[in-house]
Amino acid sequence: MKKVDYIIVGKGIAGTVMALQLVQQNKTVLVIDENAQSSASKIAAGLVNPIVFKRMVKSWMMDETLPAMMEFYTNCEKLFAAKFFSERRIVKIFAEEQEVNFWNKKRADYHFLSEPLPGKNYINTIETPFGYAFVNNAAHLEVVSFLNHSHNYLQDKCELVNEKFDYNQIKFLDDEVTYKNYRAKKIIFCEGHKAMGNPFFNYAQFKLTKGELLELSIKQMPATNDVLNKNVFLLPHTTNNFTLGATYNWTDLTEEITTDAKNDLLNKLGKIISLPIEVISQRAGIRPAVADRRPLLGLHREHKQLVIFNGLGTKGVLYAPYFAQQLVSFLENKKPLPPEVDVNRFA
DSSP states (O other): OEEOSEEEEOOSHHHHHHHHHHHHTTOOEEEEEOOOTTOHHHHOOOEEOSEETTTTEEOTTHHHHHHHHHHHHHHHHHHHTOOOEEEEEEEEEOSSHHHHHHHHHHHTTOTTBOOOBOOSBSSTTBBOTTOEEEEEEEEEEOHHHHHHHHHHHHHHHSEEEESOOOGGGEEEOSSOEEETTEEESEEEEOOGGGGGGOSSSTTSOBOOEEEEEEEEEOTTOOOOOSEEESSSEEEEOSTTEEEEEOOOBSSOOSSOOOHHHHHHHHHHHTTTBOSOOEEEEEEEEEEOOBTTSOOEEEEOSSOTTEEEEEOOGGGHHHHHHHHHHHHHHHHHHOOOOOTTTBGGGGO
């Protein structure tokens, strides 16, 4: 029987970041993933916004998670000799004067919000009758590129097995666990929304949401590196190519794309620009959100050999580096987890 320090189940953003953190701590790791093309990580836009526009408050724990994220992905670029992470500005386009007034009230509290700028046009073809403002300290991770480069790196650093995990193959020892022909200290479940089928962590209170995105070609769009936001976001990539998102659906939890979502996104975009648009593709995925909108970390309430790292929701790119560090410190150094993310808050 082969011995490793940790077995990780899942290789989306959470599982990949966790594997990288453990490998950098010189731990031996086995990663098991069935390479599901519809995982939330593979449809994620990778956009990080430091402000929640709906309530105009900072993203939760941004002061801790944002620096950890910046450092982690920048280091990964150096490690992989690749480019997939960048700082961006978000252009908030105001829909009415009341939004401008609310923005001004909040701007005193948040240094990364610019003062509102008047003007009927942010750039040519982008109408802004009530003006606009910038959100600084935003960022973008090209998620698929990051996952692919991480996969290539991890191939040389740990074992990767492409198969569906079988919970029935788990056997518990006094302070270890076995899975098939492997023996480990812990199994860390990073399964995203598929954790709903995990019989060990069925007490975690998931509240899943379906999201859909469009990939667009807008050939007459002026060049910009800024992300536009007015009820939807328009994220520029290479010249004339954009990602438009995102929808939120709490009732339809299938992974099928829908015409309703497509029309909703395009109608909202039509209030920002009036240009010919070509839809290149549409993607759908299920976000592993939690009832209280906080991540899920920690040990199973009975089987201490089992660990969960999940519930990152729409902010997986932002949360994964910081909370993976927290979880490694907990597992290796017994540093307590913040109670608001400990999975056993639901136990």
